[in-house]
Amino acid sequence: MILPIYLYGSPVLREHAADVDLSKADKAQVQQFFNDMHETMQHADGCGLAAPQVGVSERMLIVDGNELVENYPELKGFVRKMVNPVVVDESEEISEYSEGCLSIPGVDADIKRPKRITVHYFDENLEEKEETFDNFAARMIQHELDHLDGVMFTDKAAPIRRKIIAKRLNNISHGLARTSYKAKVDK
Numbered sequence: 001m002i003l004p005i006y007l008y009g010s011p012v013l014r015e016h017a018a019d020v021d022l023s024k025a026d027k028a029q030v031q032q033f034f035n036d037m038h039e040t041m042q043h044a045d046g047c048g049l050a051a052p053q054v055g056v057s058e059r060m061l062i063v064d065g066n067e068l069v070e071n072y073p074e075l076k077g078f079v080r081k082m083v084n085p086v087v088v089d090e091s092e093e094i095s096e097y098s099e100g101c102l103s104i105p106g107v108d109a110d111i112k113r114p115k116r117i118t119v120h121y122f123d124e125n126l127e128e129k130e131e132t133f134d135n136f137a138a139r140m141i142q143h144e145l146d147h148l149d150g151v152m153f154t155d156k157a158a159p160i161r162r163k164i165i166a167k168r169l170n171n172i173s174h175g176l177a178r179t180s181y182k183a184k185v186d187k
Helices: 027-043 135-148 159-173
Strands: 048-050 060-064 079-090 094-101 104-114 116-122 128-134
Touching (some): 027 048, 060 135, 079 135, 094 135, 104 135, 104 159, 116 135, 128 135
Antiparallel strands (some): 079 116, 094 104
């Protein structure tokens, strides 16, 4: 099922998402939610989506690098579905890349992030994992992890860039954004 994507200005995007209670989690429901998130993300031509972006303030995210294979061949087959992800290590080496976001259509900014991270998480089968990711895979995951903490990529942009995009962000928060996907601003 395709879910609406919440746009900049929706309070759920600024909340610190709650941990999923694994003792009460229903594996079938978790898997169905990830399927819905994946379908929503693909329909919007995205490569990552966090639960708050579809109005659910829980620590769940999905990334899929398959659409980026032309520029990043190492992402072929790269799909991760994460519940309660936590970064347990990150590199001192930083990379910079122009990021965008389905919740902030038409806006991009150069963002600096650690080049490599190690993440502890539970997968869609609620099995515990710990993996190290680097380059663009690490960036995609970090971008989605920020959503779980109520942080938008624009918060990390250079001050001059934030000033340049301020009017566009204001317009998006007032529902003045065009998207090719189902989107909403929830006040």
